[in-house]
Amino acid sequence: xxxxxxxxxxxxxxxxxxxxxxxxxxxxxxxxxxxxxxxxxxxxxxxxxxxxxxxxxxxxxxxxxxxxxxxxxxxxxxxxxxxxxxxxxxxxxxxxxxxxxxxxxxxxxxxxxxxxxxxxxxxxx
Amino acid sequence: xxxxxxxxxxxxxxxxxxxxxxxxxxxxxxxxxxxxxxxxxxxxxxxxxxxxxxxxxxxxxxxxxxxxxxxxxxxxxxxxxxxxxxxxxxxxxxxxxxxxxxxxxxxxxxxxxxxxxxxxxxxxx
Amino acid sequence: xxxxxxxxxxxxxxxxxxxxxxxxxxxxxxxxxxxxxxxxxxxxxxxxxxxxxxxxxxxxxxxxxxxxxxxxxxxxxxxxxxxxxxxxxxxxxxxxxxxxxxxxxxxxxxxxxxxxxxxxxxxxx
Amino acid sequence: xxxxxxxxxxxxxxxxxxxxxxxxxxxxxxxxxxxxxxxxxxxxxxxxxxxxxxxxxxxxxxxxxxxxxxxxxxxxxxxxxxxxxxxxxxxxxxxxxxxxxxxxxxxxxxxxxxxxxxxxxxxxx
Numbered sequence: 001x002x003x004x005x006x007x008x009x010x011x012x013x014x015x016x017x018x019x020x021x022x023x024x025x026x027x028x029x030x031x032x033x034x035x036x037x038x039x040x041x042x043x044x045x046x047x048x049x050x051x052x053x054x055x056x057x058x059x060x061x062x063x064x065x066x067x068x069x070x071x072x073x074x075x076x077x078x079x080x081x082x083x084x085x086x087x088x089x090x091x092x093x094x095x096x097x098x099x100x101x102x103x104x105x106x107x108x109x110x111x112x113x114x115x116x117x118x119x120x121x122x123x124x125x
Numbered sequence: 126x127x128x129x130x131x132x133x134x135x136x137x138x139x140x141x142x143x144x145x146x147x148x149x150x151x152x153x154x155x156x157x158x159x160x161x162x163x164x165x166x167x168x169x170x171x172x173x174x175x176x177x178x179x180x181x182x183x184x185x186x187x188x189x190x191x192x193x194x195x196x197x198x199x200x201x202x203x204x205x206x207x208x209x210x211x212x213x214x215x216x217x218x219x220x221x222x223x224x225x226x227x228x229x230x231x232x233x234x235x236x237x238x239x240x241x242x243x244x245x246x247x248x249x250x
Numbered sequence: 251x252x253x254x255x256x257x258x259x260x261x262x263x264x265x266x267x268x269x270x271x272x273x274x275x276x277x278x279x280x281x282x283x284x285x286x287x288x289x290x291x292x293x294x295x296x297x298x299x300x301x302x303x304x305x306x307x308x309x310x311x312x313x314x315x316x317x318x319x320x321x322x323x324x325x326x327x328x329x330x331x332x333x334x335x336x337x338x339x340x341x342x343x344x345x346x347x348x349x350x351x352x353x354x355x356x357x358x359x360x361x362x363x364x365x366x367x368x369x370x371x372x373x374x375x
Numbered sequence: 376x377x378x379x380x381x382x383x384x385x386x387x388x389x390x391x392x393x394x395x396x397x398x399x400x401x402x403x404x405x406x407x408x409x410x411x412x413x414x415x416x417x418x419x420x421x422x423x424x425x426x427x428x429x430x431x432x433x434x435x436x437x438x439x440x441x442x443x444x445x446x447x448x449x450x451x452x453x454x455x456x457x458x459x460x461x462x463x464x465x466x467x468x469x470x471x472x473x474x475x476x477x478x479x480x481x482x483x484x485x486x487x488x489x490x491x492x493x494x495x496x497x498x499x500x
Contacts, residue, residue: 001173004135004217010379012444012477013409034137036175036215048376050411050444069137069175069215090411090444090475092379100215102137126298129260129342159262161300161340194262194300194340225340227262251423254385254467284387286425286465319387319425319465350465352387 001067003039005098011091013103014049016075018086031074033093036100037064043095049083050090057081064099126192128164130223136216138228139174141200143211156199158218161225162189168220174208175215182206189224251317253289255348261341263353264299266325268336281324283343286350287314293345299333300340307331314349376442378414380473386466388478389424391450393461406449408468411475412439418470424458425465432456439474 016031037043042065048058060077064070074083074091083089093101141156162168167190173183185202189195199208199216208214218226266281287293292315298308310327314320324333324341333339343351391406412418417440423433435452439445449458449466458464468476 001217002133004133008377008379010411010413010475012411012475013407013446013479014444032138034213034215036135036137036217038135038173038175038217048413050413050442052444052446056442067175067181069139069177069213071138071177071213088409088444088446090409092376092411092413100135100137104138126342127258129258157263159338159340161260161262161342163260163298163300163342192300192306194264194302194338196263196302196338225260225262229263251467252383254383282388284463284465286385286387286467288385288423288425288467317425317431319389319427319463321388321427321463350385350387354388 001038001040003098005036005038005100007095007098009093009099009101011093011101011103014074014083014089014091015087016083016085032071032104033074033091034069034071034102034104035062035064035093035095036069036102037095037097038067039097039099040066041097042066043097043099045093045095045099047077048092048094050092052088059094064095126163126165128223130161130163130225132220132223134218134224134226136218136226136228139199139208139214139216140212141208141210157196157229158199158216159194159196159227159229160187160189160218160220161194162220162222163192164222164224165191166222167191168222168224170218170220170224172202173217173219175217177213184219189220251288251290253348255286255288255350257345257348259343259349259351261343261351261353264324264333264339264341265337266333266335282321282354283324283341284319284321284352284354285312285314285343285345286319287345287347288317289347289349290316291347292316293347293349295343295345295349297327298342298344300342302338309344314345376413376415378473380411380413380475382470382473384468384474384476386468386476386478389449389458389464389466390462391458391460407446407479408449408466409444409446409477409479410437410439410468410470411444411477412470412472413442414472414474415441416472417441418472418474420468420470420474422452423467423469425467427463434469439470 014031042063045062045064046059048056050056077083139156167188170187170189171184173181175181187197202208264281292313295312295314296309298306300306312322327333389406417438420437420439421434423431425431452458
């Protein structure tokens with residue numbers, strides 16, 4: 001199968017809400033990056049996190065297997081450092097093969113949950 | 126009319142919620158791919174579905190008539206296999222003529238429904 | 251000011267909900283196309299509407315003044331024909347100068363309103 | 376780090392809701408532009424605001440520090456003039472180095488909040 005996607009992506013609007021309502025784990029507030037790798041080889045992915053008032057942190061490393069999709073919660077990233085809740089951040093996603101990236105947030109701070117999803121900015125390469 | 130769109134599209138963040146609230150069928154939780162074909166000939170469309178922990182499934186075949194739009198619920202795709210609910214998936218949409226693709230989800234698990242819609246990643250061809 | 255945008259845009263996922271809740275007119279269910287024209291001359295815009303089971307209708311004609319934004323409700327388009335509620339449609343937006351187009355829906359069928367907004371597919375020209 | 380992004384962006388669908396519900400300041404209705412600057416130098420950003428029935432206002436000037444993200448509420452922009460609530464507007468964002476821009480709104484007029492976020496239109500330069 002022909003590759004589809006880009007090697008560099010940016011998610012500008014990152015934020016993990018500090019609280020949740022509703023049943024766990026489906027309704028826990030979270031911030032997810034979804035990756036699609038249609039390529040017949042694994043994709044080695046590195047995520048760098050940017051903050052408003054301190055230096056960048058990363059890379060966080062992932063492997064997205066060949067011909068698979070992977071949905072990663074930023075809540076679960078811990079190495080080199082967990083991402084604080086209630087804090088604005090942005091992220092840069094870089095891969096050694098073309099991938100497609102999408103971003104979802106479930107904000108369940110209030111009983112009525114808001115789900116947002118956007119396709120991210122794809123770099124030129 | 127001049128064509129508009131691309132021949133390859135990706136929807137990374139696929140998920141059919143397992144439950145619904147509200148009147149049927151409008152308020153049934155669903156995951157929809159919307160296709161626009163402004164071309165004066167039919168578009169032959171193939172959808173391939175990717176999972177996190179098993180091999181890809183497809184193609185699912187559709188025909189989008191000339192100068193028409195078609196809104197397809199992933200819930201209704203059954204050949205070669207239905208798409209399980211409560212499971213992360215991604216999809217690749219390929220057409221023999223340029224089309225425009227958009228993605229909508231109505232998540233009515235809770236009484237207050239969340240509707241999301243995003244324009245999808247368009248490949249280079 | 252340098253122009254920004256494209257001359258052709260597509261909105262694939264069009265739908266005017268049949269009912270509303272909440273105070274009018276802000277909370278009336280609607281489907282809006284937002285246009286930005288940064289150019290020092292008026293933009294002459296034509297909208298063509300596509301359906302799932304009948305032929306296309308249009309063009310609907312608009313003028314977006316120089317250096318202005320215009321937010322048009324599909325509910326208000328009547329010439330050559332009003333757009334039916336509770337019906338799937340798609341639209342193609344064509345302008346004689348580059349414009350930027352965005353799409354919003356307020357779905358107030360239920361008391362808890364869902365607002366969605368997406369940036370639309372921009373053609374090559 | 377290699378730059379990512381564009382020098383010109385447009386947000387077409389701007390609107391600051393006039394009222395709010397829920398705890399302040401997190402749940403105050405707002406309209407936010409999020410900027411990511413991965414470049415090792417500061418980005419000098421100018422925002423121009425367009426209205427439906429009067430001339431453009433601007434530029435509003437911001438500096439986004441090197442390797443930082445900045446989340447700016449349109450509610451907080453005051454120089455050369457505050458942006459009125461309950462009024463449609465659009466904005467053009469121009470930077471001297473490539474940046475990535477994303478747009479969020481929290482509409483908390485009703486108790487059930489709607490959060491929307493979209494990636495914005497990126498100009499050619």
